[in-house]
Every structure is written in C-alpha cells, then in structure tokens.
Amino acid sequence: RKEVEQDPGPFNVPEGATVAFNCTYSNSASQSFFWYRQDCRKEPKLLMSVYSSGNEDGRFTAQLNRASQYISLLIRDSKLSDSATYLCVVRNSGNTPLVFGKGTRLSVIA
Amino acid sequence: SQTIHQWPATLVQPVGSPLSLECTVEGTSNPNLYWYRQAAGRGLQLLFYSVGIGQISSEVPQNLSASRPQDRQFILSSKKLLLSDSGFYLCAWSVVRNTEAFFGQGTRLTVV
Numbered sequence: 083r084k085e086v087e088q089d090p091g092p093f094n095v096p097e098g099a100t101v102a103f104n105c106t107y108s109n110s111a112s113q114s115f116f117w118y119r120q121d122c123r124k125e126p127k128l129l130m131s132v133y134s135s136g137n138e139d140g141r142f143t144a145q146l147n148r149a150s151q152y153i154s155l156l157i158r159d160s161k162l163s164d165s166a167t168y169l170c171v172v173r174n175s176g177n178t179p180l181v182f183g184k185g186t187r188l189s190v191i192a
Numbered sequence: 193s194q195t196i197h198q199w200p201a202t203l204v205q206p207v208g209s210p211l212s213l214e215c216t217v218e219g220t221s222n223p224n225l226y227w228y229r230q231a232a233g234r235g236l237q238l239l240f241y242s243v244g245i246g247q248i249s250s251e252v253p254q255n256l257s258a259s260r261p262q263d264r265q266f267i268l269s270s271k272k273l274l275l276s277d278s279g280f281y282l283c284a285w286s287v288v289r290n291t292e293a294f295f296g297q298g299t300r301l302t303v304v
Contacts, residue, residue, distance in 0.1 A: 116292050125282055125295035126236070169236070171292075177243055179226055179251075180286075180293050184235035 085109060086183035088170050094189045099160045103186045105153040105170030114173040115146055117155050119166045120185065126169055129155075160190045194219035198283045198296030205303055211256075211270040213299050215283030218264065223285040225266040226293060227258055230280040242266060243288075278303045 088105045115132035132144040143156040170183040198215045227239040238251045240258035259267045286293040
C-alpha cells in the first residue's frame with residue numbers, strides 16, 4: 083500500500099463549482115499534513131497546512147480525520163486560476179522528509 | 193526572509209556525462225535539505241535528505257549522490273548519467289519539527 087494515496091483525476095469542473103479532493107495515508111503515526119499546489123512545469127507550493135480541527139483559508143477548506151487516516155480539501159466557487167495539480171503531503175515525524183501523494187489534477191473550465 | 197536558489201533551470205546532457213546540480217538557501221540556519229525528482233507524469237520521489245553538514249540520507253539506490261559541504265548548500269551529482277535520470281529535480285528546505293518544506297524552482301534535466 084502506498085504511503086499517501088490520491089485519486090489522480092482529472093477533475094473537470096465549471097467555474098463556480100465546488101470540488102473536493104480526498105487523500106488517505108497509511109502511517110498512523112503521521113504527525114503533519116499539508117496540501118500543496120503544483121502548476122504545470124513548476125515547483126510545488128504550499129497551499130495550506132491541515133490541522134486536526136479542520137481549517138479554512140478563503141475558498142479552501144482542509145479537514146483531517148485521524149481515525150480514518152483521511153485528509154480532504156474542498157474548493158468552493160472554483161476559478162480558472164485554480165487549475166493545477168493538488169498534492170496531499172504527510173510528514174511522519176519532526177525530522178523526516180515530506181511524503182507526497184501523486185496528486186490530483188484539477189481543470190476549471192469557463 | 194528565506195529564499196532558495198536552484199540552478200540551472202534547464203539542462204540537456206548526453207548519456208554517460210557527469211552531473212552537478214546546486215541548491216543554496218538564504219535567510220535561515222541549519223535547515224533540513226532535500227532533493228526530489230519528478231519523472232514525467234509521476235509523483236515526487238525523494239532522493240536524498242540532509243539534517244546537517246556532511247549528513248546525507250539516501251532513499252533510492254541509484255547512480256546519483258548528494259553532498260552538503262556547507263550549512264546552506266546541497267549538491268546533487270552523478271558520475272555517468274543514464275537516460276532514466278531525465279526528470280524534474282527539485283531542491284527543498286524546511287526547519288525541523290513538523291513544518292512544511294519550500295521548493296526551489298527546479299531543474300528540468302533531459303538526458304539524450
């Protein structure tokens with residue numbers, strides 16, 4: 083079983099739609115969770131950290147379910163500029179490297 | 193503020209040639225440093241990481257090596273490139289203890 087699994091997509095949604103991405107992780111000792119965004123042929127950039135209580139940043143909401151080892155990202159009112167690949171990322175302990183999922187591709191269509 | 197520099201942005205190298213990619217971080221001390229590779233259409237694969245000068249952990253046995261000669265400098269090398277070494281190489285840094293990592297702009301390597 084892969085450490086971090088994501089639905090690869092692509093998700094093709096119209097502007098204004100709400101879209102949700104899911105991610106599961108295999109290591110129950112994982113401590114930190116993030117969503118990164120990667121535009122085509124660019125480096126990944128941090129979108130948001132994911133906290134146990136869930137957190138929101140504008141149109142983006144991230145949730146963590148430790149019991150199910152499940153992370154989600156919700157994007158409301160999708161914009162064309164949201165088109166990118168969204169990477170689910172986990173860190174197992176303080177000094178260990180980040181483990182990346184393969185990403186979910188989103189295309190927002192006018 | 194912290195910045196990470198990675199160069200070159202693009203590289204075309206023949207099979208069997210050597211490789212040296214350099215990454216430097218500014219504005220922080222004793223960062224954790226990482227080299228990742230992303231092959232076309234695939235996820236990020238961790239190659240090496242370092243928690244201090246001269247300390248290198250290798251995740252994937254292959255013909256690549258890494259060195260950290262200075263606190264904020266991380267170098268990826270190969271003595272003889274293979275076609276399968278083509279990919280997008282990304283350097284990243286983080287501070288310790290459960291924090292996110294920040295990436296350089298990457299080097300797109302094509303081995304021909």
